[in-house]
Amino acid sequence: MTSLSGAAAAAPPLRFGIMCSGTSFAAWQARCIENLLELPGVEAALLIVDDNPSPQRPLAEKLRQRFASPTTLWRIYQRAFLKSGSPATWPVDLGPKLSHVPVLRCVTKQVGKYTQRFFPKDLEAIGSHDLDFILRFGFNIIRGEILTVPRYGVWSFHHGDPERYRGAPPALWEIHNREHVTGAVLQRLTDGLDAGIILQRGYFKTNASSYVRSRDQLFFGGADWPAKVCVDIRNGRADYVDAPPLATKAPIYRDPANRQLLRFLSNQARSRITDQFASLFRHQQWGVGVIDAPVHEVVGLSGGKALSHPVRWLSEPSGRFLADPFAIEHVADGGTKLTIVAEDFDWSSNIGRISAVESTNSGTFGDPRLLMNFPFHMSYPFLFRHDERWYCVPETNEAREVCLYAFDPATLAWEKEATLLRNRRIVDSTLVHHDGVWWLFGTDEEQGANLKLHLWYADDLKGPWQPHPANPVKTDIRSSRPAGRPFVHEGRFYRPSQDCSRSYGGAVTLNLIRKLTPTEFEEEPVSSLGPAPGGPYPDGLHTVCGIGGRTVIDARRDVFIRQAFNAALSRKGAGLLRRLGKKPPVGTR
Incomplete structure (x- = not known):
């Protein structure tokens, strides 16, 4: 409110x-x-x-409008479905x-x-x-x-x-x-x-x-x-x-003529069939990649084409996927090591956890190492540095809280520091310190996880956090939900966001923030970053994170996953039983 x-x-x-x-x-x-x-x-x-x-x-006009009007089908549709x-x-x-x-x-x-x-x-x-x-x-x-x-x-x-x-x-x-x-x-x-x-x-x-x-x-x-x-x-x-x-x-x-309504109904039926097919047979398998170029070049702010650099894709863990990657660089074993912290989603449990993948001296990456494993879904482990320490704010909207963790990249150890927000299902919390004020960006699961952007601000990282008086500061399916670490380039402040207008995680919209004060917020989209059509993940992209001279991203391909098919089939069966007035089997989600 x-x-x-x-x-x-x-x-x-x-x-x-x-x-x-x-x-x-x-x-x-x-x-x-x-x-x-x-x-x-x-x-x-x-x-x-x-x-x-x-x-x-x-009466004659009423009968004509009801039975002989060119919009008769629309009137019938209204009475049958809309009222x-x-x-x-x-x-x-x-x-x-x-x-x-x-x-x-x-x-x-x-x-x-x-x-x-x-x-x-x-x-x-x-x-x-x-x-x-x-x-x-x-x-x-x-x-x-x-x-x-x-x-x-x-x-x-x-x-x-x-x-x-x-x-x-x-x-x-x-x-x-x-x-x-x-x-x-x-x-x-x-x-x-x-x-x-x-x-x-x-x-x-x-x-x-x-x-x-x-x-x-x-x-x-x-x-x-x-x-x-x-x-x-x-x-x-x-x-x-x-x-x-x-x-x-x-x-x-104006109100659709009968032929126009038939086309509308045809489009609606076709989309419904397509959605049902996709829920059963087309599932989002995400992958994480590393680009050896700074983020401003990757998103096309340097005059070149966005995402024109080669991508080194990490290997996929069996039965799982990695997504929402954030990276840090630190000195280890005489060199600079890149550690990627990401959501680690398990198809069997249908729950995401937080894992880390570390680079080797040869530049390759090891297997994911589990860092956080709670009894609720976790994702989007937002990493940032403050006062010579690394912190992480993972998404835990199912727990109805936003928590701050201190992170030691040398040992991969975590320690909870504070609860920033309570009793809110905030999605993809993104923190940044700008003009002497801490800002927290996020969307609200209960208002549409991809639609409405909310802001909070605080003088101290651990709070207290105040809601922006203009919340939600933005309503736009194309550019509200956060999609990675904000950054400054040539004195301008940019915020990556998800474009979910075609599908969840379809692309990234880069926004230039014009105003950010305790009473004002204004941003405008300046570029878009989509998946490479000919690459191994051609169907979506929803995270961009710069770290030094490198950038980590994630992208998706839509494939058939047996466990996702079984879960979708179970949900549809439970829904059918509810409509028939019967109790679904215990354990059906």
């Missing part, structure tokens, strides 16, 4: 209104409102209820939570087929409530003076990337057109059609096998955005509220 900085908490409260049809809201809208109500210094001040009469259509099968749109009654809020019922002036304008008496009544913003969950296309009555305007969601998809239905055309990513924005409305001021923006993985799930993640995924804008306003970091409006010439989509 977002939070306020100390000075902002004492400021006058932000007052908001809600355009709606009553106190019953779709679940995702209710979550938006609840997030706002939970935020200190923000209060609901007015319900602006749509009191326009429902349009009455002749009851979409948790994001299930009704939630907020009457008890909004019982103290004044209600203003408004009838608007209809202009054309879709546009509505408020009458002067209602504008005056709304203005008397001294609103800071209005959240639009009702009415149609709103234009006119109402847009300037609240101090920060009228806010509205558009579930689609407005620079590519305008219109409706949300998230459908991306599946129809086989897009890997579906966008969404929260915007401040202007009088221009689809020309809002972007307040928040996010990019989600298109779930082509399930329209309901793809749309629901879009709805729920932006439910914290109004609260985030409020936090920025209270912290004096919301200049974007008055930014220039979006100028887009993207096509305007």
